[in-house]
């Protein structure tokens with residue numbers, strides 16, 4: 001049923017977590033969006049995302065003991081800069097296939113995805129303070145767990161209890177996981193409970209996107225506006241420290257977003 005909805009032209013069902021569990025192809029996703037620092041040639045926005053994350057974390061302002069990444073997918077790109085500033089990283093995703101893909105890279109299995117071009121780009125952006133080889137070692141040493149999570153749950157890691165984090169990072173997950181704006185608000189409220197008071201939420205997402213394509217399959221996306229995200233964060237007791245947007249300029253066949261955003265918000269109470 002979900003499959004038919006994804007492949008048909010008149011998509012009726014929002015592809016929630018279960019669709020990722022059953023139909024998402026991690027390797028098709030990585031090949032399409034992460035095989036080089038430009039990202040997908042239709043979107044051309046990965047360099048922007050990597051630079052923003054590097055700027056946020058590179059300044060040394062956001063650091064601490066534990067960083068939790070929510071909805072990592074099969075991807076490690078969001079952590080390449082962050083791993084320098086935290087002692088322990090917990091990665092997570094709803095879909096088994098995505099967590100297995102990450103584990104393959106952490107173990108350096110022969111068939112794991114090649115992240116070297118993306119890692120090398122981040123090292124260059126950071127002024128080559130580390131070689132790509134050193135960076136890989138640092139990231140692998142810092143990732144301590146890859147956990148199942150469901151952001152729709154009050155405790156996304158339930159029944160596990162994960163201690164509160166100094167930083168929560170989430171890239172392109174909430175708009176894929178939340179079927180409507182009320183769910184998005186509730187989910188951000190759930191995520192806030194995972195943060196220490198005064199800790200930061202770093203999010204990368206897309207504006208006004210309704211779908212994206214992976215291996216010929218269509219996945220839903222909740223269309224978001226900047227004002228809605230800002231207001232939701234404010235109502236939940238976050239103070240927004242940065243909100244950056246890059247409008248999309250190129251012709252795009254794999255998704256329909258109009259801009260990519262990067263936000264840093266502090267948990268005030």
Ligand SMILES: C[S@@+](CC[C@H](N)C(=O)[O-])C[C@H]1O[C@@H](n2cnc3c(N)ncnc32)[C@H](O)[C@@H]1O
Nearest residue numbers: 017020071072073075094150151171172176177
């Ligand atoms: C567009 S991918 C983003 C992956 C990665 N963070 C990135 O930036 O490339 C969306 C991710 O959200 C995950 N996801 C969907 N529903 C979820 C849920 N309810 N809880 C946690 N993760 C979910 C999917 O499994 C998928 O990995």
